[in-house]
Amino acid sequence: xxxxxxxxxxxxxxxPPSSVRHYLPGGCESGGGIGRLVGYISNAAKDxxxxxxxxxxxxxxxxxxxxxxxLLAAVVIxxxxxxxxxxxxxxxxxxxxxxxxxxxxxxxVARLLGCRHxxxxxxxxxxxxxxxxxxxxxxxxxxxxxxxxxxxxxGQRDHLTLTGDLGVDPQRIAVIRNCVPDPADRIVRVRExxxxxxxxxxxxxxxxxxKGVPELLLALSHPVMKELHWKAVVxxxxxxxxxxxxxxxxxxxxxxxxxxxxxxxxxxxxxxQADILVLPSYAEGMAMAVIxxxxxxxxxxxxxxxxxxxxxxxxxxxxxxxxxxxxxxxATLAKLVCDREQRNRLSTQARLHYLNHFSMKTYMRSLEKLxxxxxxxxQTSAGAS
Numbered sequence: 001x002x003x004x005x006x007x008x009x010x011x012x013x014x015x016p017p018s019s020v021r022h023y024l025p026g027g028c029e030s031g032g033g034i035g036r037l038v039g040y041i042s043n044a045a046k047d048x049x050x051x052x053x054x055x056x057x058x059x060x061x062x063x064x065x066x067x068x069x070x071l072l073a074a075v076v077i078x079x080x081x082x083x084x085x086x087x088x089x090x091x092x093x094x095x096x097x098x099x100x101x102x103x104x105x106x107x108x109v110a111r112l113l114g115c116r117h118x119x120x121x122x123x124x125x126x127x128x129x130x131x132x133x134x135x136x137x138x139x140x141x142x143x144x145x146x147x148x149x150x151x152x153x154x155g156q157r158d159h160l161t162l163t164g165d166l167g168v169d170p171q172r173i174a175v176i177r178n179c180v181p182d183p184a185d186r187i188v189r190v191r192e193x194x195x196x197x198x199x200x201x202x203x204x205x206x207x208x209x210x211k212g213v214p215e216l217l218l219a220l221s222h223p224v225m226k227e228l229h230w231k232a233v234v235x236x237x238x239x240x241x242x243x244x245x246x247x248x249x250x251x252x253x254x255x256x257x258x259x260x261x262x263x264x265x266x267x268x269x270x271x272x273q274a275d276i277l278v279l280p281s282y283a284e285g286m287a288m289a290v291i292x293x294x295x296x297x298x299x300x301x302x303x304x305x306x307x308x309x310x311x312x313x314x315x316x317x318x319x320x321x322x323x324x325x326x327x328x329x330x331a332t333l334a335k336l337v338c339d340r341e342q343r344n345r346l347s348t349q350a351r352l353h354y355l356n357h358f359s360m361k362t363y364m365r366s367l368e369k370l371x372x373x374x375x376x377x378x379q380t381s382a383g384a385s
Contacts, residue, residue, distance in 0.1 A: 017050040017368075018116070018375045019085060023074055023106060024093040025058035032206070033178075033288040034093050034122050036264055040181055041367065044360045050371065057102055071102055075109050082113045089374055090117040092148075096129030100141060107144045114380040118370070119145060120152040124210070124283035124306060127161040142166050149374045152176050154286040155307025174370055177310065178286045179363035180295045182355070183268060198229040199275040199337045202298075204267055204289040207238035207258070212280030212303070215326045217243070219280075221250035222330035230255070230337045233270060237261040271296040275343055276336050280321060280329055281305055291358055294318070297351035299336050299343045301329070311358070317350045 026032065028039035038054060045052040057074045058067050081088045090110055094103045103119070110117040123129065130141060145151055145166045151173050153159050159175055162168040201220075205211045213234065219225065220232060232255060234243070240260050247256050262270060271277070277293035277300050284290075284306035291311065293300040300318035302308055312318035319336070321328045336343055 017048070018087045018089050018371065019051040019053065020045075020089045020091050020371060021053040021055060021077070021081060022091045022093065023055050023057050023103075025056065025062075025099060025102075026060055027054060027056040034095070036288055037122075037178055038093065039264060040179065040360060041364070044181070044364050048364070048368070050368070057106065062098060071105065074106060078106070078109055078115060079113060082115055087116070087375065087379070089371055090115050091120060092117055093120045093122060095121070095123040096126050100129070104140055104144055107147065111147050111380075116149050116374050116377070116379060118150045118152060118374060119148040121158055121162075122154065122285050123158070124281075124285050126158060127165055130161070130165055148172070149377060150174060150370060152370070154178060155310045157307060158285070174366070176363065176366045176370070177307065177358065178288055178291050179358050179360050180288065180291050181360050183272060183296050198231055199343070200273055201230060201232040201276045201278055201333065201337075202270055202274040203232070203234040203236070203278055204262070204270075204292065205236045205279060205281075205287065207234065207236045207240055207243050210282050211236075212282060212324070213243060214246070215280050215324060215329060216278060217246055217250055217252065217256070218326040219330035219333060220256060221252055222326065222334075224330050224334040225337075228334060228337045232256045233274075234258045235260070235262045235267065235270065267292065268296075271298065274298055276301060276333065278302070278329070278333065280323070282323055284308060286311065290318075291354070294350035294354040294358065297347040297354075299346040300350060301332055301336070311353075313349075313353075316346075317353045318346065 022038050024034050024038055026035050028035045042052045042054060055074050055077055057071050059070050078090060092103055092106055094100060107117065130138065133141065145162060145168050151162060151168055153162060153173060153175055154177055155175060159173055162173055163170050203216060207213050234256055237260060240258055244258050247253060271292050275298065277289060277298040279287055279289050279302045281287065281303055286307040290300055290302055290308060294317060300312060301321060302312065302318060303323045304320050305323065312320065314320045319332055321332050
Protein backbone atom coordinates (compact mmCIF):
# COMPACT_ATOMS: atom_id res chain seq x y z
CA UNK A 1 0.00 0.00 0.00
CA UNK A 2 1.18 3.54 -0.72
CA UNK A 3 3.06 4.82 2.32
CA UNK A 4 0.94 7.97 2.83
CA UNK A 5 -2.32 6.06 2.70
CA UNK A 6 -0.96 3.29 4.90
CA UNK A 7 0.23 5.66 7.62
CA UNK A 8 -3.08 7.49 7.58
CA UNK A 9 -5.11 4.29 7.70
CA UNK A 10 -3.06 2.74 10.50
CA UNK A 11 -3.85 5.67 12.81
CA UNK A 12 -7.60 5.15 12.60
CA UNK A 13 -9.15 3.42 15.65
CA UNK A 14 -10.59 -0.05 15.13
CA UNK A 15 -14.37 -0.31 14.79
CA PRO A 16 -16.75 -3.27 14.37
CA PRO A 17 -16.21 -4.64 10.86
CA SER A 18 -18.65 -3.53 8.20
CA SER A 19 -19.73 -6.06 5.61
CA VAL A 20 -18.49 -5.66 2.02
CA ARG A 21 -20.19 -6.19 -1.32
CA HIS A 22 -17.99 -6.62 -4.40
CA TYR A 23 -19.26 -5.59 -7.84
CA LEU A 24 -17.48 -7.09 -10.85
CA PRO A 25 -18.24 -8.36 -14.36
CA GLY A 26 -18.81 -12.09 -14.65
CA GLY A 27 -18.55 -12.91 -10.96
CA CYS A 28 -15.69 -15.05 -9.67
CA GLU A 29 -15.89 -17.81 -12.29
CA SER A 30 -16.29 -15.70 -15.45
CA GLY A 31 -14.60 -12.48 -14.37
CA GLY A 32 -11.08 -13.28 -15.58
CA GLY A 33 -8.23 -12.08 -13.38
CA ILE A 34 -10.52 -9.73 -11.43
CA GLY A 35 -12.92 -12.56 -10.68
CA ARG A 36 -10.10 -14.81 -9.58
CA LEU A 37 -8.74 -12.15 -7.21
CA VAL A 38 -12.17 -11.49 -5.69
CA GLY A 39 -12.65 -15.22 -5.25
CA TYR A 40 -9.38 -15.42 -3.36
CA ILE A 41 -10.43 -12.46 -1.19
CA SER A 42 -13.81 -14.02 -0.47
CA ASN A 43 -12.25 -17.34 0.53
CA ALA A 44 -9.62 -15.68 2.75
CA ALA A 45 -12.33 -13.56 4.41
CA LYS A 46 -13.98 -16.69 5.80
CA ASP A 47 -11.29 -16.62 8.49
CA UNK A 48 -12.27 -13.06 9.50
CA UNK A 49 -15.35 -11.47 11.07
CA UNK A 50 -16.17 -9.49 7.93
CA UNK A 51 -18.79 -10.77 5.49
CA UNK A 52 -18.01 -10.47 1.77
CA UNK A 53 -20.78 -10.66 -0.85
CA UNK A 54 -20.37 -10.73 -4.64
CA UNK A 55 -22.60 -9.20 -7.31
CA UNK A 56 -22.16 -9.74 -11.06
CA UNK A 57 -22.67 -6.52 -13.04
CA UNK A 58 -22.49 -7.97 -16.57
CA UNK A 59 -22.85 -11.73 -16.89
CA UNK A 60 -20.35 -14.18 -18.37
CA UNK A 61 -19.92 -11.98 -21.46
CA UNK A 62 -21.43 -8.68 -22.53
CA UNK A 63 -24.85 -9.28 -24.07
CA UNK A 64 -27.29 -6.52 -25.09
CA UNK A 65 -30.11 -8.91 -24.18
CA UNK A 66 -29.04 -9.72 -20.60
CA UNK A 67 -26.22 -7.44 -19.40
CA UNK A 68 -28.33 -4.27 -18.89
CA UNK A 69 -30.66 -6.33 -16.69
CA UNK A 70 -27.65 -7.54 -14.68
CA LEU A 71 -26.56 -3.95 -14.11
CA LEU A 72 -30.07 -2.89 -13.14
CA ALA A 73 -30.22 -5.78 -10.67
CA ALA A 74 -26.92 -4.60 -9.15
CA VAL A 75 -28.39 -1.11 -8.72
CA VAL A 76 -31.45 -2.55 -6.98
CA ILE A 77 -29.25 -4.64 -4.69
CA UNK A 78 -27.22 -1.54 -3.77
CA UNK A 79 -30.42 0.37 -2.95
CA UNK A 80 -31.70 -2.48 -0.77
CA UNK A 81 -28.34 -2.66 1.02
CA UNK A 82 -28.57 1.04 1.85
CA UNK A 83 -31.76 0.30 3.81
CA UNK A 84 -30.96 -3.14 5.24
CA UNK A 85 -27.25 -2.58 6.00
CA UNK A 86 -26.47 1.15 5.68
CA UNK A 87 -22.87 0.75 6.83
CA UNK A 88 -21.99 -1.80 4.15
CA UNK A 89 -18.95 -0.97 2.02
CA UNK A 90 -19.49 -1.27 -1.72
CA UNK A 91 -16.23 -2.42 -3.34
CA UNK A 92 -16.59 -1.63 -7.05
CA UNK A 93 -14.04 -3.19 -9.42
CA UNK A 94 -13.42 -1.17 -12.58
CA UNK A 95 -11.41 -1.35 -15.80
CA UNK A 96 -11.52 0.69 -18.98
CA UNK A 97 -13.88 0.64 -21.96
CA UNK A 98 -17.35 -0.80 -21.22
CA UNK A 99 -16.50 -1.43 -17.58
CA UNK A 100 -16.10 2.31 -17.01
CA UNK A 101 -19.48 3.01 -18.64
CA UNK A 102 -21.21 0.55 -16.32
CA UNK A 103 -19.41 1.82 -13.23
CA UNK A 104 -20.33 5.44 -14.02
CA UNK A 105 -23.93 4.35 -13.50
CA UNK A 106 -23.22 2.26 -10.41
CA UNK A 107 -21.08 4.88 -8.67
CA UNK A 108 -23.61 7.58 -9.54
CA VAL A 109 -26.21 5.57 -7.67
CA ALA A 110 -23.77 5.01 -4.78
CA ARG A 111 -23.24 8.78 -4.43
CA LEU A 112 -26.97 9.47 -4.73
CA LEU A 113 -27.78 6.95 -1.99
CA GLY A 114 -24.87 7.99 0.22
CA CYS A 115 -23.28 4.51 0.10
CA ARG A 116 -19.71 4.06 1.28
CA HIS A 117 -17.84 2.85 -1.77
CA UNK A 118 -14.35 1.99 -2.96
CA UNK A 119 -13.22 1.98 -6.58
CA UNK A 120 -10.63 -0.69 -7.39
CA UNK A 121 -8.88 -0.02 -10.70
CA UNK A 122 -7.74 -3.04 -12.74
CA UNK A 123 -6.59 -2.02 -16.20
CA UNK A 124 -3.64 -2.53 -18.50
CA UNK A 125 -3.52 1.15 -19.61
CA UNK A 126 -6.21 3.33 -18.07
CA UNK A 127 -4.39 6.54 -18.95
CA UNK A 128 -4.65 5.67 -22.63
CA UNK A 129 -8.30 4.69 -22.32
CA UNK A 130 -9.03 7.97 -20.52
CA UNK A 131 -7.18 10.05 -23.15
CA UNK A 132 -9.49 8.73 -25.88
CA UNK A 133 -12.66 9.86 -24.11
CA UNK A 134 -14.68 12.95 -24.98
CA UNK A 135 -14.45 16.03 -22.77
CA UNK A 136 -17.84 15.25 -21.24
CA UNK A 137 -16.85 11.68 -20.51
CA UNK A 138 -13.58 12.82 -18.92
CA UNK A 139 -15.48 15.17 -16.61
CA UNK A 140 -17.80 12.35 -15.52
CA UNK A 141 -14.92 9.93 -14.99
CA UNK A 142 -12.98 12.45 -12.89
CA UNK A 143 -16.07 13.03 -10.78
CA UNK A 144 -16.53 9.28 -10.35
CA UNK A 145 -13.01 8.71 -9.04
CA UNK A 146 -12.93 11.88 -6.95
CA UNK A 147 -16.30 10.97 -5.41
CA UNK A 148 -15.23 7.56 -4.13
CA UNK A 149 -14.35 7.18 -0.46
CA UNK A 150 -11.10 5.52 -1.51
CA UNK A 151 -9.48 4.23 -4.69
CA UNK A 152 -7.30 1.11 -4.91
CA UNK A 153 -4.70 0.77 -7.66
CA UNK A 154 -2.29 -2.04 -8.54
CA GLY A 155 0.91 -0.01 -8.84
CA GLN A 156 2.63 3.36 -9.00
CA ARG A 157 1.83 3.93 -12.68
CA ASP A 158 -1.90 3.94 -11.96
CA HIS A 159 -1.28 6.06 -8.86
CA LEU A 160 0.24 8.72 -11.15
CA THR A 161 -2.72 8.43 -13.53
CA LEU A 162 -5.17 9.08 -10.70
CA THR A 163 -3.34 12.05 -9.23
CA GLY A 164 -2.29 13.57 -12.57
CA ASP A 165 -5.08 12.88 -15.06
CA LEU A 166 -8.03 12.33 -12.73
CA GLY A 167 -7.23 14.76 -9.92
CA VAL A 168 -7.73 12.31 -7.06
CA ASP A 169 -6.34 13.29 -3.65
CA PRO A 170 -3.24 11.11 -2.99
CA GLN A 171 -4.46 10.59 0.59
CA ARG A 172 -7.47 8.73 -0.82
CA ILE A 173 -5.42 6.33 -2.96
CA ALA A 174 -4.06 2.99 -1.77
CA VAL A 175 -1.60 0.90 -3.79
CA ILE A 176 -2.45 -2.72 -3.00
CA ARG A 177 -0.77 -5.16 -5.34
CA ASN A 178 -2.48 -8.36 -6.41
CA CYS A 179 -2.03 -11.57 -4.45
CA VAL A 180 -2.75 -15.29 -4.59
CA PRO A 181 -3.16 -17.98 -1.89
CA ASP A 182 -0.02 -19.81 -0.81
CA PRO A 183 0.31 -23.20 -2.56
CA ALA A 184 2.79 -24.21 0.19
CA ASP A 185 3.85 -27.87 0.37
CA ARG A 186 1.99 -28.90 -2.77
CA ILE A 187 4.57 -27.39 -5.12
CA VAL A 188 7.44 -29.19 -3.41
CA ARG A 189 5.70 -32.57 -3.47
CA VAL A 190 4.62 -32.40 -7.13
CA ARG A 191 7.95 -31.05 -8.37
CA GLU A 192 9.90 -33.78 -6.62
CA UNK A 193 7.75 -36.36 -8.41
CA UNK A 194 8.68 -35.04 -11.87
CA UNK A 195 12.37 -34.18 -11.56
CA UNK A 196 13.30 -36.54 -14.41
CA UNK A 197 10.73 -35.08 -16.85
CA UNK A 198 11.51 -32.35 -19.41
CA UNK A 199 10.87 -28.77 -18.21
CA UNK A 200 7.25 -27.65 -18.47
CA UNK A 201 6.61 -24.12 -19.75
CA UNK A 202 3.17 -22.63 -19.05
CA UNK A 203 1.20 -19.57 -20.11
CA UNK A 204 -1.92 -18.43 -18.21
CA UNK A 205 -4.21 -15.73 -19.55
CA UNK A 206 -6.49 -14.78 -22.41
CA UNK A 207 -5.07 -15.98 -25.71
CA UNK A 208 -4.61 -12.69 -27.57
CA UNK A 209 -2.16 -10.41 -29.29
CA UNK A 210 -2.07 -8.15 -26.21
CA LYS A 211 -0.81 -11.08 -24.15
CA GLY A 212 1.91 -11.79 -26.74
CA VAL A 213 0.65 -15.24 -27.74
CA PRO A 214 1.71 -14.93 -31.42
CA GLU A 215 5.26 -14.09 -30.33
CA LEU A 216 5.21 -16.93 -27.81
CA LEU A 217 4.32 -19.48 -30.49
CA LEU A 218 7.02 -18.11 -32.79
CA ALA A 219 9.55 -18.29 -29.94
CA LEU A 220 8.59 -21.89 -29.15
CA SER A 221 9.07 -22.83 -32.82
CA HIS A 222 12.43 -21.02 -33.00
CA PRO A 223 15.43 -23.18 -34.03
CA VAL A 224 17.07 -22.76 -30.60
CA MET A 225 13.99 -24.29 -28.96
CA LYS A 226 13.47 -27.05 -31.53
CA GLU A 227 16.80 -28.59 -30.48
CA LEU A 228 15.75 -28.95 -26.81
CA HIS A 229 13.46 -31.22 -24.78
CA TRP A 230 10.49 -29.42 -23.21
CA LYS A 231 6.70 -29.32 -23.10
CA ALA A 232 4.34 -26.35 -22.95
CA VAL A 233 0.76 -25.64 -21.91
CA VAL A 234 -0.83 -22.43 -23.22
CA UNK A 235 -4.00 -22.09 -21.15
CA UNK A 236 -6.69 -19.46 -21.41
CA UNK A 237 -9.88 -18.37 -23.17
CA UNK A 238 -10.19 -16.39 -26.38
CA UNK A 239 -9.84 -17.67 -29.97
CA UNK A 240 -8.33 -20.98 -28.85
CA UNK A 241 -9.01 -22.83 -32.11
CA UNK A 242 -7.27 -20.11 -34.14
CA UNK A 243 -4.16 -20.41 -32.01
CA UNK A 244 -4.26 -24.21 -32.18
CA UNK A 245 -4.15 -23.88 -35.95
CA UNK A 246 -1.22 -21.47 -35.70
CA UNK A 247 0.61 -23.92 -33.45
CA UNK A 248 -0.04 -26.76 -35.89
CA UNK A 249 1.28 -24.67 -38.78
CA UNK A 250 4.47 -24.12 -36.76
CA UNK A 251 4.81 -27.88 -36.11
CA UNK A 252 4.14 -27.42 -32.39
CA UNK A 253 1.15 -29.74 -31.99
CA UNK A 254 3.19 -32.46 -30.27
CA UNK A 255 4.85 -30.01 -27.90
CA UNK A 256 2.18 -27.45 -27.01
CA UNK A 257 -1.22 -28.18 -25.42
CA UNK A 258 -4.00 -25.57 -25.41
CA UNK A 259 -6.72 -26.72 -22.98
CA UNK A 260 -8.73 -23.48 -23.00
CA UNK A 261 -9.75 -21.61 -19.84
CA UNK A 262 -8.81 -23.23 -16.55
CA UNK A 263 -10.60 -22.68 -13.26
CA UNK A 264 -8.63 -21.50 -10.25
CA UNK A 265 -7.98 -25.00 -8.90
CA UNK A 266 -6.99 -26.32 -12.33
CA UNK A 267 -4.64 -23.39 -12.93
CA UNK A 268 -2.95 -23.88 -9.58
CA UNK A 269 -2.59 -27.61 -10.22
CA UNK A 270 -0.89 -26.78 -13.52
CA UNK A 271 1.44 -24.30 -11.81
CA UNK A 272 2.44 -26.94 -9.28
CA GLN A 273 3.67 -29.14 -12.13
CA ALA A 274 5.46 -26.42 -14.10
CA ASP A 275 9.02 -25.08 -14.16
CA ILE A 276 8.71 -21.86 -16.21
CA LEU A 277 5.85 -19.36 -16.52
CA VAL A 278 5.92 -17.07 -19.54
CA LEU A 279 3.77 -14.00 -20.14
CA PRO A 280 5.16 -11.84 -23.00
CA SER A 281 2.43 -9.20 -22.80
CA TYR A 282 2.28 -5.87 -24.62
CA ALA A 283 0.22 -4.33 -21.80
CA GLU A 284 -0.86 -5.33 -18.27
CA GLY A 285 -1.95 -3.84 -14.98
CA MET A 286 -0.46 -6.43 -12.67
CA ALA A 287 -1.00 -9.88 -14.14
CA MET A 288 -2.38 -12.48 -11.75
CA ALA A 289 -0.40 -15.08 -13.72
CA VAL A 290 2.88 -13.45 -12.68
CA ILE A 291 1.87 -13.55 -9.01
CA UNK A 292 0.81 -17.19 -9.38
CA UNK A 293 4.22 -17.87 -10.93
CA UNK A 294 6.28 -16.43 -8.09
CA UNK A 295 3.96 -18.01 -5.49
CA UNK A 296 4.65 -21.42 -7.01
CA UNK A 297 8.37 -20.75 -7.25
CA UNK A 298 8.45 -20.77 -11.06
CA UNK A 299 11.06 -19.13 -13.24
CA UNK A 300 8.95 -16.22 -14.52
CA UNK A 301 9.61 -14.70 -17.96
CA UNK A 302 7.62 -11.56 -18.71
CA UNK A 303 7.82 -7.99 -20.04
CA UNK A 304 8.38 -4.59 -18.41
CA UNK A 305 4.75 -3.48 -18.63
CA UNK A 306 2.27 -2.19 -16.07
CA UNK A 307 3.39 -2.81 -12.50
CA UNK A 308 5.57 -5.82 -13.35
CA UNK A 309 8.75 -3.96 -12.38
CA UNK A 310 7.22 -3.57 -8.91
CA UNK A 311 6.95 -7.37 -8.69
CA UNK A 312 9.94 -8.71 -10.63
CA UNK A 313 13.61 -7.87 -10.16
CA UNK A 314 15.31 -8.82 -13.43
CA UNK A 315 17.64 -11.78 -13.04
CA UNK A 316 16.71 -12.20 -9.37
CA UNK A 317 12.99 -13.00 -9.02
CA UNK A 318 12.31 -13.36 -12.74
CA UNK A 319 13.55 -12.43 -16.20
CA UNK A 320 12.37 -9.59 -18.43
CA UNK A 321 12.34 -9.76 -22.21
CA UNK A 322 11.64 -6.88 -24.63
CA UNK A 323 8.03 -6.49 -25.74
CA UNK A 324 7.40 -8.15 -29.11
CA UNK A 325 10.88 -9.65 -29.45
CA UNK A 326 10.38 -13.32 -30.37
CA UNK A 327 14.12 -13.95 -30.74
CA UNK A 328 14.94 -12.64 -27.26
CA UNK A 329 12.03 -14.62 -25.86
CA UNK A 330 13.25 -17.81 -27.55
CA ALA A 331 16.81 -17.29 -26.29
CA THR A 332 15.62 -16.69 -22.71
CA LEU A 333 13.36 -19.74 -22.70
CA ALA A 334 16.10 -21.90 -24.21
CA LYS A 335 18.57 -20.83 -21.53
CA LEU A 336 16.11 -21.65 -18.75
CA VAL A 337 15.22 -25.01 -20.29
CA CYS A 338 18.92 -25.93 -20.38
CA ASP A 339 19.99 -24.43 -17.04
CA ARG A 340 18.35 -26.18 -14.08
CA GLU A 341 20.58 -24.27 -11.67
CA GLN A 342 19.32 -20.91 -12.91
CA ARG A 343 15.72 -22.13 -12.74
CA ASN A 344 16.24 -23.25 -9.16
CA ARG A 345 17.85 -19.95 -8.17
CA LEU A 346 15.00 -17.92 -9.71
CA SER A 347 12.52 -20.28 -8.06
CA THR A 348 13.98 -19.79 -4.59
CA GLN A 349 14.15 -16.00 -4.86
CA ALA A 350 10.69 -15.69 -6.40
CA ARG A 351 9.12 -17.83 -3.71
CA LEU A 352 10.77 -15.82 -0.93
CA HIS A 353 9.66 -12.55 -2.57
CA TYR A 354 6.09 -13.83 -2.71
CA LEU A 355 6.06 -14.82 0.96
CA ASN A 356 7.40 -11.42 2.02
CA HIS A 357 5.21 -9.20 -0.17
CA PHE A 358 2.39 -10.93 -2.06
CA SER A 359 0.80 -13.47 0.27
CA MET A 360 -2.92 -13.46 1.05
CA LYS A 361 -2.10 -12.65 4.66
CA THR A 362 -0.27 -9.47 3.63
CA TYR A 363 -3.01 -8.53 1.17
CA MET A 364 -5.89 -9.09 3.57
CA ARG A 365 -4.13 -7.08 6.27
CA SER A 366 -3.90 -4.10 3.88
CA LEU A 367 -7.50 -4.55 2.77
CA GLU A 368 -8.80 -4.74 6.33
CA LYS A 369 -7.02 -1.49 7.21
CA LEU A 370 -8.60 0.13 4.18
CA UNK A 371 -12.10 -1.07 5.10
CA UNK A 372 -11.62 0.16 8.67
CA UNK A 373 -10.57 3.56 7.33
CA UNK A 374 -13.61 3.84 5.05
CA UNK A 375 -15.95 2.71 7.86
CA UNK A 376 -14.53 5.36 10.17
CA UNK A 377 -15.27 8.19 7.73
CA UNK A 378 -18.51 10.18 8.15
CA GLN A 379 -21.17 8.74 5.87
CA THR A 380 -22.83 11.10 3.40
CA SER A 381 -26.60 11.45 3.40
CA ALA A 382 -28.74 10.08 0.59
CA GLY A 383 -29.02 12.65 -2.19
CA ALA A 384 -25.69 14.34 -1.41
CA SER A 385 -23.27 14.06 -4.35
